Amino acid sequence: MFGWIPLVLYLFTRYPPQKALVTGFVIAWLFLPVAEFKIPGIPGYNKMTAISYGILLATVIYDSPRLQTFKFHWVDIPMAVWLVCPFITSNVNGLGPYDGFSMMQSQIATWGLPYYLGRIYLNNLGGLRQLAIAIFMGGLAYVPLCWLESRIYTSLMGIIYGVSTGRDAAQSFRYGGYRPQLFMEHGLMLGVWMMTACLMGVALWKTGIIKRLWNQPMGVWMAILILTFIICRSTGAYVLFLVGVLALFLAWQFRTSIILWVLVLGIFYYLYLGVSGTFPNKQIVATMSQMFNADRVASVQFRFDNEEILGAKARQQMIFGWGGFGRSRVFNELGEDISVTDSLWIIVFGINGAVGLISVFSSLLLPVLSFCIRFPARLWSHPLFAPPAALAMGIAAYSLDCVLNAMVNPIFILASGGIAGIVAAKDKDLMKG
Template sequence: MNTLVLYAWFPIVVYLFIRFPPQRALVISFVTAWLFLPLAEFKLPGLPVEYNKMSATYLAVLLATCLYNVDRFKVFRFHWFDIPIVVYCLCPFASSMTNGLGAYDGFSSTIGQTMGWGVPYFLGRIYLNNFSGLRQLAIGIFYGGLLYAPLCLFETATHVNLHGLIYRFTAGAADIRYGAYRPSVFLQNGLVLGTWMMFATLMGVVLWRTKTIKQIRNIPISWIVGFLLVTFILVRATGAYSLLAAGLIIVITAQWYRTGFLLWFIIGGMFIYLYLGVIGDFPGQEIIDFLTNFFDPERLQSLGFRFMNEEVLSAKARQRILFGWGGFGRNMLYKEGGYVITITDSLWIIAFGINGLVGLVSVFTALLLPVLGFWYFYPPASWSHPNIVIAAAIAAGLAMYALDCVLNAFPNPIYTLAGGGLTGVLLTRESQGFPARQPLVRQVR
């Protein structure tokens, strides 16, 4: 059944581009695939990457663009804003070659990284490069969270995993948090679900406050957003609670006080964390000792274990500091007999270990440069239209995802798609019709 669903999804995406306007078709394709398709993947002859729900979506969107909207490719004009994502996509080749893994491994790894990160960014650049496209994305994310809400409540009440029920296999063991079942629905685990519901709830609040959506089927949007917020809380992804709170505070304080100080503060904190982690001077034990004054030491064991792992993994990564160790688990530490003795929990330590400092800097720059660029060229004082506020909220959500990547490692292509869309908006500001700073480039007409 899983194979049949993934094969059938390809023509369905092509049909969506026939049935709907391109921006809406793109958003529907991405959100539906991410939320509802199986987690299975398999190899296809002649395809250098695994065929799964997202690679099927990317390939189908590219085919539909070639068939029905080929002029869309002409929208793309390379800019220095695109350098970080290009560097990150090409990094695996340098990592493989500097570690003697061969050109074939380098080529296949590069294709895989390009498919996972470069393609969704590129599609965002060419399709969501205006405020209308970002509004479509925000609405799609919100509706995706709304469709997921009853499924989350079902799993919480019944302890039945819908992915296992429908697709006949589960991604992991049952997840119990605070004495209750934590749902995952069709996603990898409860942490991935929590981050998704965080983004959907953030979009719901902003769409409500900007009056972009006033009601759904005669139900006031305020009630619907309240329902979504309650569901988000019941998902029990406590880390995502902080992300949502920070995202909301960033947007609200920017509107009220015309400042983006909190956003800049959080991003600055991320860079300090990464810098200390890379040089091996992160005060992990000192932080644990301080927190024991306020929390139960047993609850801090997981955090202490994470800090210890990152310290030893960072030390090994510094042995190949420029391009890392490449694939095949060479970034890990092993004991006699070949047993792994370390765990890579966060994207930053994975990127640093596999692709080195070049990979680490490029991936976080690719995530955060669109955020910094948007908030610089569209400061809160220029938020004279709801569309700008919605785009700013997407940027805040992308920043929260980057913050989550400092602690976890769950790639989500919809955030990468959003980053490409934000970059496209920045590069065509002259034609957007909203006040902003001096354009970076003139739009090619």
């Protein structure tokens, strides 16, 4: 973990800053272990903060003038609200400014820094193209490791680093085989990553940005990558990939971004139902029981039941939430925690209330919708605009996954900052980088 710092400093001496940033983010996210060191006075040094701290330090040393290029734009408002929300929540709940400042520090390290770095480095079409290529290459780098782990039935993170994420053994097996995890918190997180890599590959391949790689046709690499994605055994990621490909196909062939709009607006409608307590969970479970096996239905019902009791608790402090220290969780008369949080939305709603929930999802999705408005779908088949369009679709797919799971990935936050950057940029600046 600490060896990452000199490595990222080396990257900034070896490559141009923009390429060093993209390479550093992807390498660190793919290969650092899921571990944390407690450091007094600052948020814990973990995989998330190591990426942000390392690249920010390298920027200060080797590219400090870039730090002053940031200019606040209205598209940045949701992220700004999300970063200060913990401080307001803590004070509203009487936890004091010190607690609020501490929680805000963690929010800045996890969310604010990746977004800010995306805004100052990837605020042009060339930068977003580099990020799309890096994500695709990162997917290819994971190919042999996915196959290896699916054969040895053991986490490589445990073998190499001696670290375990405590994943239930029952969650490691799906569809008659072992679900790989590699160096991520869960196999579901790996599935979303490989889904995104496949989505980037489709865009890079079909728009002719990459025709051959390592002297092999791009179609060969896409076949290998998609086959590897399949063995990740993540049903949700399969669905997200199909929706993403359909959205890009409709944009390329019929010049419409309707799928992306429906997806984003559908996410916000889902959140509205959850916050208001009107989500039709019983009807959905009844419908699913006629279509899926009992185990799958029971898993969904368990999630809905917990979100129902957690939502009821959150609505008692609806605006700014309960704050930290487990105050948003539900306890029985013996003081035992009887709630399970699976999704990011219910965690944020309980801790930071409706303000936090709206701001965190808007920080991801407002840049996406703004991109659709400024750069309409008729442009997305052009090699210049295909990578940011694919990234926008990837962010929307990831946001939908956050409605069901709670797996924060800084690559998507970085991409959101980059998309916001080109929305805010002047036309003459789009071609820089």
